[in-house]
Amino acid sequence: QFHMIKHEDLTWRESLGQGSFTHISRGSKTDQWDGVTHSTEVLLKVLDANHKNCWESFFEAASLMSQISHKHLLLVYGISVHKSKNIMVQEFVKHGALDLYLKRSTSVSVSWKLDVAKQLACALNFLEEKNIAHGNICAKNLLLAREGDPSADNSPFIKLSDPGISMALLGKDVVLDRIPWVAPEVLDTLEIELECDKWSFGSTLWEIFNNGEAPLQGLDPIQKQQFYEHFSNLPALEWTELADLIIQCMQYQPELRPSCRSIIRQLNSLITSDYEILHATGTHPK
Numbered sequence: 212q213f214h215m216i217k218h219e220d221l222t223w224r225e226s227l228g229q230g231s232f233t234h235i236s237r238g239s240k241t242d243q244w245d246g247v248t249h250s251t252e253v254l255l256k257v258l259d260a261n262h263k264n265c266w267e268s269f270f271e272a273a274s275l276m277s278q279i280s281h282k283h284l285l286l287v288y289g290i291s292v293h294k295s296k297n298i299m300v301q302e303f304v305k306h307g308a309l310d311l312y313l314k315r316s317t318s319v320s321v322s323w324k325l326d327v328a329k330q331l332a333c334a335l336n337f338l339e340e341k342n343i344a345h346g347n348i349c350a351k352n353l354l355l356a357r358e359g360d361p362s363a364d365n366s367p368f369i370k371l372s373d374p375g376i377s378m379a380l381l382g383k384d385v386v387l388d389r390i391p392w393v394a395p396e397v398l399d400t401l402e403i404e405l406e407c408d409k410w411s412f413g414s415t416l417w418e419i420f421n422n423g424e425a426p427l428q429g430l431d432p433i434q435k436q437q438f439y440e441h442f443s444n445l446p447a448l449e450w451t452e453l454a455d456l457i458i459q460c461m462q463y464q465p466e467l468r469p470s471c472r473s474i475i476r477q478l479n480s481l482i483t484s485d486y487e488i489l490h491a492t493g494t495h496p497k
């Protein structure tokens with residue numbers, strides 16, 4: 212169920228960092244279309260050689276993204292297996308991971324953030340309708356295809372990345388490190404259900420409205436585990452309606468979390484209210 216890409220059709224450029232058990236590089240792939248050679252810029256995601264045993268899960272994550280297509284889901288061109296290297300070939304998304312973009316950007320407006328949040332909610336709604344759980348929703352896995360320029364009145368555009376290797380294979384320390392994105396019930400079962408993505412959505416909303424700052428970043432794994440044991444909540448944002456939405460998503464009982472349709476409805480009313488506040492008082496919520 213995959214397009215296999217020949218290793219010799221890939222060119223490797225600079226390294227761009229790493230994910231869990233993987234590292235990423237910019238590159239290009241060449242294709243022959245009716246005898247003409249085309250070169251496409253790609254992102255090469257390589258499974259670390261010392262985690263070769265995870266190759267099934269690595270490609271399982273990629274195939275999830277290949278079986279369904281949606282404008283806000285990352286395009287995976289295919290895979291390439293060469294000697295001991297397992298490579299996922301993805302579309303190169305122009306502005307990279309959202310968490311880094313938010314940390315670097317100073318003037319990102321509330322309406323920009325709401326627009327991005329709504330796009331993520333739409334991607335999740337699409338997955339929910341297909342009964343597909345992603346399992347790794349966070350700002351690091353949101354890729355910014357278009358920055359959006361308020362003066363040119365065009366808006367940002369994001370793509371949700373593949374979920375990566377399943378947590379069942381990543382080990383407890385990686386799972387603890389993913390607190391508070393990973394839903395509390397996952398710590399026991401290591402099973403990903405649709406409701407888990409709602410919890411992660413809440414955590415990602417918090418990141419987006421805190422300019423890419425990671426929630427609970429100062430806590431060590433034990434303190435992170437206690438955060439769940441004490442049924443704690445993230446520090447509330449000043450905008451109470453938004454803080455309420457985050458609390459709804461981050462309900463400890465999975466069945467109490469809102470549907471994607473409800474999340475989208477609430478985001479729409481925040482977008483409208485933001486618009487009214489902006490035009491009423493000339494100021495708007497943090």
Ligand SMILES: N#Cc1ccc(Nc2nc(N)cc(-n3cnc(CCO)c3)n2)cc1
Binds near residue numbers: 304
């Ligand atoms: N400077 C810069 C710069 C860096 C990267 C891109 N592009 C791109 N395209 C993708 N398909 C995936 C990623 N990506 C980034 N971090 C991860 C790991 C966490 O998911 C994945 N980046 C564009 C500009």
